[in-house]
Amino acid sequence: MTAEAALVSSGDLGFEQFRAFLEKACGILLGSNKQYLVASRLNKLMEQNGIRSLGELVQRLEAAPRSLLREQVVDAMTTNETLWFRDNYPFEVLKSKVLPELLRETPNQRLRIWSAAASSGQEPYSIAMAIDEFERSNPGMLRGGVQIIATELSGTMLQACRKAEYDSLAIGRGLSTERLHRYFDNKAPGRWVVKPAIRSRVEFRALNLLDSYAALGRFDIVFCRNVLIYFSAEVKRDILLRIHATLRPGGYLFLGASEALNGLPDHYQMIQCNPGIIYKAK
Numbered sequence: 667m668t669a670e671a672a673l674v675s676s677g678d679l680g681f682e683q684f685r686a687f688l689e690k691a692c693g694i695l696l697g698s699n700k701q702y703l704v705a706s707r708l709n710k711l712m713e714q715n716g717i718r719s720l721g722e723l724v725q726r727l728e729a730a731p732r733s734l735l736r737e738q739v740v741d742a743m744t745t746n747e748t749l750w751f752r753d754n755y756p757f758e759v760l761k762s763k764v765l766p767e768l769l770r771e772t773p774n775q776r777l778r779i780w781s782a783a784a785s786s787g788q789e790p791y792s793i794a795m796a797i798d799e800f801e802r803s804n805p806g807m808l809r810g811g812v813q814i815i816a817t818e819l820s821g822t823m824l825q826a827c828r829k830a831e832y833d834s835l836a837i838g839r840g841l842s843t844e845r846l847h848r849y850f851d852n853k854a855p856g857r858w859v860v861k862p863a864i865r866s867r868v869e870f871r872a873l874n875l876l877d878s879y880a881a882l883g884r885f886d887i888v889f890c891r892n893v894l895i896y897f898s899a900e901v902k903r904d905i906l907l908r909i910h911a912t913l914r915p916g917g918y919l920f921l922g923a924s925e926a927l928n929g930l931p932d933h934y935q936m937i938q939c940n941p942g943i944i945y946k947a948k
């Protein structure tokens with residue numbers, strides 16, 4: 667029997683305990699048929715730590731809530747799929763509708779934008795590039811400045827965000843040649859790094875979306891894209907309510923293309939943008 671198979675067959679109780687641990691730690695809800703996913707993602711880590719079953723792993727994680735092992739497990743269980751200018755419309759709507767509208771209302775104020783699940787940085791850096799493009803076609807309109815805060819749970823992803831270095835495969839996903847040449851330096855064959863002028867616009871912080879957002883302050887725009895799909899309906903609702911509390915009235919929320927708000931009509935107004943939907947905080 668392979669080590670993976672041994673892990674999977676190590677008993678439903680261990681798997682159930684692990685599911686409960688993961689949901690409590692970071693909101694991620696695993697389907698009851700995801701034993702193989704867990705096994706494939708944790709097999710090596712468990713072997714390295716001499717852990718023979720998921721039950722034993724959960725015991726170790728609960729005994730040491732601040733351990734490196736716990737961080738590595740949560741890290742391994744996150745799905746970090748992302749790309750540049752994902753779905754395109756959010757960045758077009760940002761430039762053509764949201765920024766002009768917000769700047770008309772408060773022309774001299776600094777705009778604050780939050781990218782709430784930054785993965786390896788493509789989303790916040792795409793926002794920074796879109797802001798640069800807006801400034802080029804509307805000189806002087808962003809005189810109050812823009813601050814982009816990007817947060818992420820995974821330590822490995824945060825490191826990648828801060829490094830801002832991407833290989834050809836990552837670069838090939840969603841970037842036009844024009845944007846590549848304008849916003850990246852070619853560091854080595856097949857390796858590109860985001861130019862300092864774009865990097866310096868984004869501040870990265872570690873944040874679990876289950877924790878408090880109080881230290882972040884208030885925002886005009888929040889991107890919370892392709893992360894709520896991993897959470898239960900209750901966790902999702904709680905996060906959306908707490909994001910609403912960070913948004914100033916009239917500010918905007920961008921969700922993933924396949925995500926919907928489902929409810930909360932007292933908090934958000936749905937705005938159809940053709941293509942795409944965004945949500946305005948009431």
Ligand SMILES: C[S@@+](CC[C@H](N)C(=O)[O-])C[C@H]1O[C@@H](n2cnc3c(N)ncnc32)[C@H](O)[C@@H]1O
Nearest residue numbers: 692744747748783785819820874875891892893
């Ligand atoms: C699929 S990626 C989406 C990235 C980007 N927003 C996009 O749309 O391309 C989801 C990200 O959410 C992060 N994540 C998962 N659970 C989280 C939590 N509880 N708090 C903060 N980030 C979380 C994962 O680490 C992962 O990088």
